[in-house]
Amino acid sequence: MPAFPIEHPGTTLRPLTDADQPFLLHLYGTTREAEMQATGWTDEQKAQxxxxxxxxQQRAYFAYPDAEFFLIEQDGVPAGRIYLQHRQDALLIVDISLVPERCGAGIGGAVLSAVFAQALTVGKRVQIHVERFNPAQRLYQRMGFRLVEDKGVYLFLEWDGAAVQAASV
Structure with a gap:
């Protein structure tokens, strides 16, 4: 599937390249900052x-069959990533992350809306695993994801476009 359009000014998706690895490492590091602060480790130990x-994580993600890996750009500058796996009956969001300075600006919601539109065109649901304490969970709930299974540390959520459309009729 080619990168699909995002209805948010200046926001685009493009396939990952090897040149994106430094940004992806930085992005991943931002998701672990609070945890690293509590370790008492040196900066070198934290970086290692x-x-x-x-x-x-990259090895695990790139092992997903039928997956696509996109960089989210805002005005031509890397802002995040979204990794999607095409399953028979669903699009699984393997990962979606934004750098902290881009959170709350509507980018994540616009990217999810584009994923929903893509899923509707092929008659699939959208699924995601989210850590129990991830603040993005509020966005997922607002956008219509519903809890499918509590897996302890992770919650398995699903958006079913057909059910959403039927409820709005």
Missing amino acids: FVRMQFDA
Whole structure:
């Protein structure tokens, strides 16, 4: 699937390239900042740990069959990433992340809306695993994701466009 249009001024998706790896490492590091502050480690130890975890995450994500990996750009500048796996009956959001300075600006909601539109065109649901304490969970709930399964640390959520459309009739 080619990168699909995002209805948010200046926001685009493009396939990842090797040149994006430094940004992706930085982005991953921002998702672990609070945790790293509590360790008491040196900056070098924190950087080594984040690098090791990032590399492991990348290997796991790139092993997903039928997956696509996009960089989210805002006005031509990297702002985040979204990784999607095409399943038989659903689009699984493997990961969606934005750098902290871009959160709350409507980018995440616009990207999710574009994923929803894509899912509707192919008759699929949209699924995502989210950590229980992830603040983005509020966005997911506002956008119509519903809890499918509590997996302890993670919640498995789903958006069903057909059900949303039927409820609005």
